[in-house]
Amino acid sequence: MFVQLYNTLTRKKEQVEKPLVRIYSCGPTVYNYAHIGNFRSYIFADILNRTLKLAGYSVEHAMNLTDVDDKTIKGALSLVQENPQKFANLKEALLAYTKPYTEAFFDDLKTLNVTRFDHHPRATEHIPAMLDLVERLIKVGVAYEQDGSVYYRISEKKDYGKLSKIDLDKNKTGTRYNTDEYDKDDIRDFVLWKAESKDGVHWHSNHGDGRPGWHLECSAMIHEIFKGGIDIHTGGVDLIFPHHENEIAQSEAAYGGSFVKLWAHCEHLLVDNRKMSKSLGNFYTLRDLLAQGKKAEVLRYFLLSAHYSQKVNFSEDALHQAEMGVEKFYSLWQKLERFKRHSAEASSTLKTASEGARLSFLTQMADDLNTPRALAVVHEYMREANIFLDSVGMSIAQDDWDEIHKTLLYFDTVLGLIALIPKTEISAEYIKLLDERNAARAAKDFARADAIRDELLEAGYKILDTKTGSHLEKL
């Protein structure tokens, strides 16, 4: 099946061509722990990756780590200040500063069951590629040096603004331009390479010591990793301008041709209906939320409950709704695992329903990653599966079991929830308690029976009384 994805550049849904899809996703700046809003963007990349694979594509996926910029440099300088003797040079301090956040980032991705991408390039490891890009731009005449810094001349790019649809001449440019310290030919030009003294974090270049500007790394790394253009570039909506606009300008001027076929952007996550960002300070890191007792699988489900192109508001209420959804899914999964299997003939209606559900699920996902619709398919299927399981007593034909199992796993290929739920065997101790409770119940000692039920609940198990007996289920 072909996947359709909304292209920010053309403002239309477009078909992603088979068989190989090369994707580059803007990753984190490793100067802090990433917040739940950041993770919306990474889970978006993850869902895209998983959906393409499920639909039969091959995927080569890169996500960068920005480890040199104003903020990381500031962090490195503060490390040096605290302990001047510790570092041989500033680059070492920079590495020391970014390392724990880099590790935390990978840990967090794992926590949220985000697919491990094929490449995770770091900016500091691709400085030569960036310098090469700068030289190319100078050579073709779209960049110029000014006091050791190199700028991109926007006036050389006729279609500058095509991604964000921004007409720079019409924009309110106001006071900021007058106070800007840069000595550029045109105030709108952006910096490719920043002059930096020997006392700062710097690399040698034809233009003296300096460091890369903000936009340079993605273009250079895409070129280096993929040896050409890519099919899909993802990121948050705030990157459309100027970051991605500048990437387009650089890459097209330096490498020729079109650089990215399809731009896909995910909307922001709001907290209390306000944009969440590091600078506003109203952000929760994943670690904060886990410390509050939120579960990773619930956060993941929550992030899938709204379409990626829509703003989503983070709230306790929304999280509760997600929690109920996850519980229902996992409850069915556990129920299925309890069933004994036999070799009777399979149910053709179940087979038809299961195949239909899988196809609908994929169809919804293939249509611009419509996760809310896909979740609706999951819920409808869960109802059918529950009805089926409740109708067959306590044992089931192996083929029927396989059919349900296969379908739930199929959904989970994209949802990625089951792997997040810790698997532990229900210990004999609790099984014994359950037996005791049922014995008390049979003896009409309901006080004792209910006391045991409360005890089990305390231990994290709920009792399910069914026609065919009582079972424990993990909460």
Place this chain on the structure above:
RNA sequence: GGUGUCGUAGCCAAGUGGUAAGGCAGAGCUCUGCAAAAGCUCCAUCGCCGGUUCAAAUCCGGCCGACACCUCCA
């Protein structure tokens, strides 16, 4: 000021020309000693006004409201 997105039931959220998916919450019911789980039933005419059309939540125009980008930001 420029650009763009959005406004669907108590809440979350799809649908984008043919008479409103799904979920959460709530109510009733089946089952149950009770409860839980599961299942069944009930629960909206789509911000406002006007237009186009046989037909509009869905297209067009106006208005109101919310948010975002234009500056570091997923």
